[in-house]
Structure formats: C-alpha cells, structure tokens
Amino acid sequence: MADKELEDDDPYEFVAVRFPMEEGVDADEVMARCFVEEYALMGMPPDRMLALFRSAFFAGTNAILQRRGEEFVESIIRDVYGPAAQGVA
Amino acid sequence: MALPKVYNWQLGREMDYRFANGPAKRQFAAVFNTNRCIACQTCTMACKSTWTFSPGQELMWWNNVETKPYGGYPAHWDVNILELQEKANPGGQVWDATKKDPKNAPYGTFAGKTIFETADGLTNMVTGYLPPEEDWKAPNIYEDTATAFSKTGVSLPEHAGWFFYLQRICNHCSYPACLAACPRNAIYKRAEDGIVLIDQSRCRGYRKCVEACPYKKSMYRPSTRTSEKCIACYPRVEGTDPLTKGLPMETRCMTACIGKIRLQGLVSVDANGQWFEDRQNPLYYLVQVAKVALPLYPQFGTQPNVYYIPPRWAPRDYLRQMFGPGVDDAIAAYTNPSRETLGVLQLFRATQKIIFSYKIQPGPKTGEINVAGKVRELFNDTVIGFDSNGNEIVRVTVDEPLIERPAQVTMNTI
Numbered sequence: 459m460a461d462k463e464l465e466d467d468d469p470y471e472f473v474a475v476r477f478p479m480e481e482g483v484d485a486d487e488v489m490a491r492c493f494v495e496e497y498a499l500m501g502m503p504p505d506r507m508l509a510l511f512r513s514a515f516f517a518g519t520n521a522i523l524q525r526r527g528e529e530f531v532e533s534i535i536r537d538v539y540g541p542a543a544q545g546v547a
Numbered sequence: 548m549a550l551p552k553v554y555n556w557q558l559g560r561e562m563d564y565r566f567a568n569g570p571a572k573r574q575f576a577a578v579f580n581t582n583r584c585i586a587c588q589t590c591t592m593a594c595k596s597t598w599t600f601s602p603g604q605e606l607m608w609w610n611n612v613e614t615k616p617y618g619g620y621p622a623h624w625d626v627n628i629l630e631l632q633e634k635a636n637p638g639g640q641v642w643d644a645t646k647k648d649p650k651n652a653p654y655g656t657f658a659g660k661t662i663f664e665t666a667d668g669l670t671n672m673v674t675g676y677l678p679p680e681e682d683w684k685a686p687n688i689y690e691d692t693a694t695a696f697s698k699t700g701v702s703l704p705e706h707a708g709w710f711f712y713l714q715r716i717c718n719h720c721s722y723p724a725c726l727a728a729c730p731r732n733a734i735y736k737r738a739e740d741g742i743v744l745i746d747q748s749r750c751r752g753y754r755k756c757v758e759a760c761p762y763k764k765s766m767y768r769p770s771t772r773t774s775e776k777c778i779a780c781y782p783r784v785e786g787t788d789p790l791t792k793g794l795p796m797e798t799r800c801m802t803a804c805i806g807k808i809r810l811q812g813l814v815s816v817d818a819n820g821q822w823f824e825d826r827q828n829p830l831y832y833l834v835q836v837a838k839v840a841l842p843l844y845p846q847f848g849t850q851p852n853v854y855y856i857p858p859r860w861a862p863r864d865y866l867r868q869m870f871g872p873g874v875d876d877a878i879a880a881y882t883n884p885s886r887e888t889l890g891v892l893q894l895f896r897a898t899q900k901i902i903f904s905y906k907i908q909p910g911p912k913t914g915e916i917n918v919a920g921k922v923r924e925l926f927n928d929t930v931i932g933f934d935s936n937g938n939e940i941v942r943v944t945v946d947e948p949l950i951e952r953p954a955q956v957t958m959n960t961i
Binding site for chain 2: 477478479480485488489492495496498499500501502503506537538539540542
C-alpha cells in the first residue's frame with residue numbers, strides 16, 4: 459500500500475497511518491531534537507544521551523540512529539549540549 | 548423552549564445547556580503530557596484490573612491510550628463527531644483567536660456551534676452517534692501493530708513520520724453531554740469534586756449517554772443492561788481508601804503511570820467551572836498560568852477537565868483542531884520551559900497523594916544547553932509538594948536520578 463493511493467472500494471483498514479509531514483520538514487530531526495532536549499532538561503549528561511540512541515532497547519531513538527547514522531545524532535547532541543558535549547559526541 | 552445559558556470559559560462565550568449551573572466547590576482535573584507517553588498501557592491495565600474485569604465489561608476500557616492520527620476507541624470516534632458537527636454547521640466550526648481574555652477567554656472565542664447547539668433541543672439534547680459494536684471490539688488493532696501471523700516473518704511498518712499517543716479517560720466535564728442526554732436523569736455531577744457518575748439504580752440502559760458523549764466514555768454493559776463510565780476512582784479522591792489515612796489520593800491510572808506523564812488533583816471552581824486563583828496548585832499553574840496544557844476538543848462545548856500538553860513534533864493544523872488555538876503558545880512554553888514549569892513537571896507521578904500546592908527551592912546552576920535555538924541555563928531546583936493539610940508529601944529535584952541497568956541482566960531469576 460505504501461506507494462498506492464487508497465481507493466473508495468478498497469476493503470482494507472488503514473494500518474499504522476502516519477502524519478503527513480510538511481514539505482521541507484525533516485521528521486527525524488524534529489523527533490531526535492525532541493528526545494535530546496527533553497532528557498537534557500532533566501539533567502541527563504551527553505554521553506548517556508548517545509548511549510540512548512545506540513541501545514536497541516530504546517526503539518524510537520535507536521531507529522533514528524539506524525536510519526540516519528551516528529554522525530546525524532551526534533550533531534544534534536553537539537548542537538543541544540554545546541561545549542559540554544566536547545569529546546563525547 | 549429556551550435552554551439555560553451557561554458560560555464556557557474554554558470557548559470564551561455563553562452557550563446553551565440543558566441545565567443551569569448548580570453548586571460547585573472543587574473540580575477533578577488532570578494534566579497529561581503527551582510528549583512523554585510511550586503507550587505502555589499500564590494505566591489501561593491498572594483501570595481494567597480495578598474496575599472493569601467482570602462479565603459484560605469485556606469491551607469496556609474506561610482508560611485507553613490510542614495512537615494518533617489513526618487510532619481510536621471506539622474506532623474513529625473523533626473523526627465521526629467532527630464530521631457530524633461539520634455537516635450541521637458547514638464551514639462554521641472556527642475560532643476567533645483575536646477575541647482573548649486571560650480569564651474568560653484564554654484561547655479566544657469559538658465562533659462555531661457546540662454539540663448542544665447543533666442538536667434540535669427537542670428530540671435530541673446533544674448531537675452524537677451510537678458506535679456500532681464492531682467499533683468497541685479492538686481498542687488498538689490496526690494502529691501500529693502487525694495484523695497477521697506469518698510463518699516466514701513480517702516486516703513491521705516503519706515510523707518514518709511520527710505518531711503520538713493520546714491518553715483518554717472520562718473528562719468529568721463541567722457541562723457533561725452524558726448528563727444532558729439522560730432521559731432518566733440518572734447521571735449527576737458531584738458538587739464536592741465535580742466527578743460525574745451514573746446512578747446504577749436509576750439507569751435503564753437507554754444508551755443516550757453513550758450516544759451523546761463526544762469522547763465516547765460512557766459505555767453500555769449488556770449483562771446489567773445499564774451504562775457505566777469512569778468513576779474517577781472516587782474513593783481514592785475522597786481519601787476514603789485506607790492507604791493514605793484520609794488524604795485525597797490520585798486515581799489508579801494516574802498513579803500507575805511509569806512514564807510520569809500524569810498529574811491529577813482537585814481545583815477550586817465557581818458555578819461556571821471557572822477556576823479560582825490558586826497560584827501554587829500545580830494544575831492551576833500548568834493550565835492557567837503557564838498555559839502549557841489544553842483541553843481536548845474544546846469546541847465540543849462540554850468544558851472537559853483533562854488537559855493535555857500537546858506533542859511538539861506533530862503537525863500544527865492537526866493539533867489546533869484537537870486542542871484549539873492555544874496550541875502554538877502551549878508548545879512554545881513547553882519546548883523551552885520556564886524554570887518553574889520544569890520544576891512542576893517533576894511532580895508528575897511523584898506521589899500517590901494529591902498535591903494541593905507546591906514550592907520551589909532554587910538549586911545550583913548545573914549547565915547550559917541550547918533549546919529551540921536559544922541558550923538556556925539549567926538549575927537543579929528542588930520541588931516540594933504539599934497535601935490538603937499543607938503537610939509536605941513529596942520532594943524531588945529537577946535533575947532526574949539516572950539509574951542504568953547493567954548490560955548483562957539475567958532475566959526471570961526469581
């Protein structure tokens with residue numbers, strides 16, 4: 459179904475419908491930034507943050523790392539933590 | 548017959564309702580932070596195992612967590628009622644966000660019609676619909692789950708766009724649609740805490756409440772031929788549960804939340820359901836001062852009392868439809884929260900007892916981070932919560948304690 463439009467006589471239910479993202483919005487970046495900022499505000503150190511993305515036990519964060527690579531995640535961590543992330547990410 | 552006029556502060560205007568305002572002292576209210584929910588359904592099971600485990604209640608989930616934009620229990624409940632309202636008032640269901648008043652119209656003024664105003668007031672007091680049995684059967688099926696078993700394995704849908712989870716209980720509305728629709732006057736709202744209950748001895752199962760509740764939180768039980776709904780765990784809220792020795796306690800779904808996304812309490816209200824100023828009540832602070840938490844579909848007109856901190860990553864037009872025009876300000880206030888907001892957020896699920904007031908003790912600066920493109924300082928403040936007698940019941944810090952499980956864990960060693 460991923461590449462076909464739904465038709466009126468389609469007998470199937472929708473499954474796992476996602477939000478349509480606006481043109482030019484990087485959904486992964488929005489979400490990754492949300493994860494990092496949420497935890498940073500509660501005092502999580504930057505090295506732990508990277509571990510959160512690396513661990514397969516955390517499906518949401520790990521999916522971003524798998525899809526976009528470690529450098530993508532590190533750049534967001536660096537951006538949020540600033541100098542505190544030096545040598546960590 | 549002209550219906551009484553009541554004031555709905557969430558809509559910023561008067562509206563028609565079947566009954567004039569009665570006496571009110573306190574209102575059951577809660578704030579849910581959608582940004583931190585992982586849809587573990589612990590709340591759902593806490594409620595189920597407490598209240599709806601008996602014959603005839605199999606399809607009854609007073610608390611449920613659904614995946615948006617697709618999910619719903621009963622299926623498509625919100626799309627269905629929005630569609631009915633749009634059909635009744637085509638193109639008119641809009642807000643005028645310019646007509647704001649901090650107390651009487653904090654989100655602007657709703658220029659459309661409520662579910663009470665689109666009904667004819669004669670044969671129907673409320674616009675609604677009765678969901679078919681099929682819609683109640685599987686609260687989460689088809690959301691983000693696999694739908695079939697395959698011997699060769701399946702590939703689950705990948706979340707390239709992101710969902711969010713919507714936690715739902717009865718809103719214990721100030722103007723309950725269920726109450727307005729009941730032909731037996733079997734539903735009542737308690738003055739002492741605003742909890743809405745169905746008198747089981749009066750109910751004859753006409754299901755008008757099921758039809759009328761826009762949130763579909765009144766449910767029919769075939770084994771008793773009556774309708775039932777969330778009772779807000781009223782023995783706990785009253786403080787009659789032995790656990791807290793007379794102190795008001797949060798409901799089961801709130802206290803079971805492992806993600807610490809829920810905070811519930813009681814707020815002081817006038818007859819309109821408008822909140823009296825109570826600056827140090829954490830709910831008052833989040834809803835009326837910081838304005839980070841918003842009512843769910845306020846345009847329905849029932850003045851619901853569960854408030855949501857909207858998810859910051861979901862498309863704004865979708866969220867504006869769901870939570871009203873206050874969404875952009877709420878997300879801005881949540882994304883880069885004030886020092887006080889950050890502290891109050893730590894009170895979520897910090898204790899089973901209801902927190903009636905809080906105090907923040909400033910702590911040391913712990914660092915700086917960039918949030919939403921701005922540099923902000925971090926402080927490890929201490930937040931103290933007090934019970935109904937003014938005694939301290941909880942003390943937490945903004946820095947969340949970090950506990951890491953060892954990489955190698957031996958599971959099930961009991």
